[in-house]
Amino acid sequence: MFSKKIDNYTDKVHFDVDTLNIGHHSLQYKGVPIIKCPFDYVMYQMIFWEIKPDLIIEIGTNRGGSALYYADLLDIIGHGEIHTIDIDDVVFKEVKMHKRINFFRDGYQNYDLKNTEGFKKIIVIEDGSHTYEDVIASLEKFKDVVTEDSYFIVEDGIIDKLGWKKKYNGGPNKAIKEFIAGQSSYVIDRKWCDLFGINATFNTNGFLKKSGKK
Numbered sequence: 001m002f003s004k005k006i007d008n009y010t011d012k013v014h015f016d017v018d019t020l021n022i023g024h025h026s027l028q029y030k031g032v033p034i035i036k037c038p039f040d041y042v043m044y045q046m047i048f049w050e051i052k053p054d055l056i057i058e059i060g061t062n063r064g065g066s067a068l069y070y071a072d073l074l075d076i077i078g079h080g081e082i083h084t085i086d087i088d089d090v091v092f093k094e095v096k097m098h099k100r101i102n103f104f105r106d107g108y109q110n111y112d113l114k115n116t117e118g119f120k121k122i123i124v125i126e127d128g129s130h131t132y133e134d135v136i137a138s139l140e141k142f143k144d145v146v147t148e149d150s151y152f153i154v155e156d157g158i159i160d161k162l163g164w165k166k167k168y169n170g171g172p173n174k175a176i177k178e179f180i181a182g183q184s185s186y187v188i189d190r191k192w193c194d195l196f197g198i199n200a201t202f203n204t205n206g207f208l209k210k211s212g213k214k
């Protein structure tokens with residue numbers, strides 16, 4: 001009969017959106033901070049493998065963990081590049097040095113769409129300020145850049161569930177609803193939104209698939 005107390009063992013199991021939010025601020029990719037919900041982290045490699053993009057535009061670089069992760073995934077696929085955009089420069093040098101990464105410092109507003117010419121499969125990932133105004137403006141600016149059967153991914157609609165909707169003037173979900181209602185090229189792809197449960201993602205309703213129909 002064992003009577004020794006086992007350190008660190010518990011029968012309790014508890015996690016939810018709040019604990020995921022706290023944890024996702026401590027994630028790193030190859031030592032570089034990456035602010036990504038773990039569900040989304042794993043879905044991105046599946047989406048990239050499915051689409052095999054030759055260009056990923058990321059709005060919101062921060063330290064660059066996500067850009068580095070995406071670039072390494074493109075290495076595995078064997079082609080493609082990342083255009084990652086921010087308004088600050090806190091980007092780790094190994095991110096800037098990666099051969100597949102181009103860093104743009106002047107915000108999505110000043111990104112020249114001519115930079116997308118010649119690419120055949122383009123994904124856009126919006127992970128910037130998360131205000132309603134910036135998300136809807138990004139959707140409008142980049143909607144024609146995303147190629148047929150590819151994705152415009154809007155991150156962090158989860159702020160509603162976290163109780164921060166007001167702070168972001170309605171945030172990503174308000175922008176997504178308005179955008180989707182006003183056009184017919186994109187649909188919300190529930191395959192990704194609901195993979196782990198209904199909107200079990202930080203990108204709630206945010207996997208927008210372009211059908212090509214106008």
Ligand SMILES: C[S@@+](CC[C@H](N)C(=O)[O-])C[C@H]1O[C@@H](n2cnc3c(N)ncnc32)[C@H](O)[C@@H]1O
Nearest residue numbers: 034035060062066085086087107108127128129
């Ligand atoms: C949530 S962080 C990005 C996190 C990063 N994609 C990751 O997964 O690790 C949001 C970033 O958006 C940037 N940002 C804010 N306004 C922006 C704008 N107008 N254009 C591009 N980036 C912007 C912020 O400076 C911040 O670094």
